[in-house]
Amino acid sequence: MNKKTLLFTALLVFGILQSGYTPPEEGMFPLSELHKLDLKKAGLKIDQKEIYNPNGTSLVDALVNVGGCTGSFISNEGLIITNHHCAFSAVQLASTPENDYLNKGLVAKSKEEEIEAKGLTCRITDSYEDVSNRVLGAVAQITDPSSRLQLINNTMKNIVNEAEQKDPTIKAEVSEMFIGKTYVLFRYKTILDVRLVYVPNRQIGEFGGETDNWVWPRHTGDFSFMRAYVSKDGKPTKYSKDNVPYTPKKFLKVNANGTDEEDFVFILGYPGRTFRHRPSEFITYQQKFVLPYTSELYDFQNQTMENAGKKDKRIEIKLATRIKRNANVMKNYRGKLQGLRGIDLIGQKKQEDAALAEFINNNVAEKAKYGNLMKDIDELYKVINGDANRDLWLSQIYNSTSLLAVSRNINNFKTALDAQPAAQKQGFFDQNINQVKQALSNSYSSFELDVDKTILKRMLNDAAAFSPQQKVNAVNKITSKGSNSAALIDQFIKHTFELSKLKNQDYVLNILLKNPKSISAYQDALLQLEQDLNKQIAALKPEKDRREGLLNKLMGDYVNVKEKFLKKDFIPDANSTLRLTYGYVRGYWPADATYMKPYTTIKGIIEKGATGNPDFGYPETIKTLWNAKDFGPFAKKDLNDVPVSFLYNMDTTGGNSGSPIMNANGELIGVNFDRAYGATINDYAWNESYSRSIGVDIRYVLWVATKIDKADFLIKEIGIKL
Template structure:
């Protein structure tokens, strides 16, 4: 009996057991999950959360651009999302004359709202379990590659059936539980999304890298957009004739706030988690992609930041890409640190030891899976060095110097695409050129060359290093200088020459193109050495996932996040990050003033006198909390990850409390394992958002659009 209890205890360390853990599928909420939500305080029925036949809360939640989330808050299609989610759009409209990053943006009326050709929002219409249809074409005797081919074939059929019924829909079949289940999600996209309001970065990005992933937080991380449709309320490309979208459901805004223990739920589109990944996979993640991001991006970002701090034009050009790069860089630092401090690998290995004993003691499992964990261990060991080299290769070359990225895009440019797609691709390419500084990029290139050589063994060096040794006497700076001096890709003119088939220009003779081709060859070469191992690991992780779920069959498992809509729920709650410290569940504007004083010489904490006067005035009106203060941010133990940024945080009645925008530093391993005592979701208080909109932005016309509950 003691041995059995020990096995169960080890399992419970790595599987969900608390009501506030889990990113739940709306179309698959079982009775136990609904009961748990009710016990925590949910006051609306489950069919008000998701109902494919009637308007419900999910009809107001959007995937924002495919990388964030958002929520519809007015009958004229206003969308709230995070400032960092709208950051790229804000940056694209920013100039030295109109510095919307520094000063913020306000559309005084709808004619001033700014279109964003590359931006879209996606609404979920329905979900359906299609696992039985796909499993009927799969057999245990298939190789993993054969399984892929068979799965893809039936997925194409399922998606085509939706297209045939309505060609305006977006059907996507996603894999769940490491490929053991499959669900069809049907979406509708709206492509005319316009910028309406953005606070200054000193509000929306207060603290920048220093405060990123940290609590206490005082960042007003929000921005406002509007969805437009044609006159029939259907999706349409941008047109001056389009009108504001009329949604089937609008989320009301709460001014009541919250208290410690208040029910809180989050709806959005979390990116990817790996809660069921083996310990071998976690260890590979730490030493591979995470460490590559830490090392390589740290070098690149230091160059970018130095130049951004010197010149406003560089700050504007590089703001968005620096923001995106540094976010995952700091995430990787925090994740590796948390994995070690919270002993995540040790906990996973305890669970795997219990799994191995269960397999040995269960005849059917023993017959099929006796060597599963051994196989995983050996395959990950075989992939360790080439896999690590691939991680550094991609960070160094594919995500490093921007001129290489442009060369690869030109090489792969689809001149035969439909006109709409062709125009969008050209616009995207031109935007990249417009935001490129060649001197900075050349310095990054040189630093990347040196960093990669330092990090990997000689076997994984591309041909360019031999060329530097042979033709430049090992002088990598001379090589980079020559490369940038002789390539024709420093302007987008090369794309025009290729499109017009100019006989005076041979694309493949350009030194940057030649280098890019060498890099492609090296990537292919490294990848070929681990193709079979990759397939073996994918198969065994799928079997591992299924085995854990069978071992604890009575438990209510949720699938890993995969960019599909999910619900998480819990309570507003503070936490104890370490012995002797207690963090409250909310912050106020007093903290803004304290941070400005503490970091008086740091540009990341500089706030204009106008805003400082506003937040210290005490004139908060209906947006004040019960103590008369102005709340800025709050935390709950809701389960979130990347992609949840901009997700609506609701109270028990389905009213908007705020927007999720971050996790906390102490639980950065949350994509791998949930730590209930530490993990928190950081949100910006909707009352602070409305206060900034009304008092700073003077956008009373937007406030009047909202359904605002009275205190």
């Protein structure tokens, strides 16, 4: 760090202290909590109501949830900016070996050239309402855990149904903000027609690949542009050539000047799930079971799929989305494991829980109400841990094997069909067959026979090794015919896949599902395996419901008493609802004598490319332009280069991908896409010293759009003057 930066940082800290402003320890703030913040003291230059105004238009109205990510409108013609990896699945579905948009990119220079983003919709937060009193009031006198949970779920469904009947144009959801404690009704508008407008070359949008994933420094142009469409009368409708661009209530202004180090910045987005208000037993369960099991399984799956893709370009494209999703989770989970061990979060949580127990025991009123709380939590997790291997296996089996997902849909339809009176079978069949075929087509979209066989074999062998207390009945049925379980599994896989007609998508959709008689008559070993699995899952459900109901009550009590102990209100864990987080563009020290600056540049792309690692391939045009210092108006003067990615100390997690990064004036200056490796544990703990998020700098987005892809039409639409 140079003297100028040190001085600037010192002055900033001094100014913060002088102003009386204390930065938060952490915070993904719900809309309902924004009035408690003083963002002016933090550095915001616009009126705070311009961010969220329930009685008028505000920046919140420019936000969308798209494909599990966040995006934002940046023009009055429904243009959306988000991440490259958020559009990835839709680009993959649109790609063929002849039109390989996945690798070559897409530039639609007119609206007629835009391509349907299959599988993606846009969800816009319309309003929200706290319904905690109604939900919890319904269970005030209920003590049985299973009954309590069922009544909570039923009450939530009733609230949703009432909201949607009152306003049929919205989609309602009740979100649990604090488990067993607070519940909020959210009303959403959903746009069904989304199209791909501009997606950069994969060597730009995914530069660094898995080598750089969750790593800083980054040089990834992780951005893409889509457009939302509605019918001519402004209503959400499915894809049609007659649809017109959606006009949002609000769109963000793009500021091509970007940021400087220590600038105030904030994000609005839809962060997925965090678990910060949980006891040590929960963290232990994650560290011992969930994280290692899932990451190891996904590693095996990806090796299997990548090997299949090397043999055939069609297979490579077909499996690309699944591989990318697996790889992202795998590296994230391994980062979490490293982070949890590195800061000994389990040890920290145990100390916190011991202090909480002491507080309860030393307070007569609290002991009367919560005296058994910590003991009950400990005993519940002993039971949960005892079944962890089997439960995790059952949670992954259908995602692991495409034909088992196909079998489940067929069996469910077959069961429902058989339950109909004879006179009503055909009508039921006709009413539901298209929906069933669509679900099956989704499963077949990532199906490859050899991959399915290899992964299912691994899964069956894993289950065969479980202790008798955690046996999977369907697997025991296969291995009980002899002493060599591996050989019996091999034989089962070989014969089952040879004989099964489910591997033929055309047969399933056009012959098996031709009429009620054909589907009811069909028998298959894969269908039988799925039935056996489903039977055990159904048998385990009452106990699972009991545990979830008990956990719901215990976690609500845990948060309540811990807030009393610490004498403060917690920020609710993230749950995919709209949140705000704020902070500063700032580097960090990940290790002794190692300072990470907050900006990377095009120079770094070229340096990485020289290593020979295939993940660091880039279009040759980048080097040509860089050598000529052809940066246009997008260079950062003190770097004498175009900034590519940058760091900030905001509190983000999964779901914040694609979130707009805004400056003090509420203008878009970047797009969030990742966290540094040490910040993968943000789901469980956040700390300013190591929690850094990563965004693509808007200056790099605009430079690539103009200099590489000649997308000047896009620059004009978003109002940038070159």
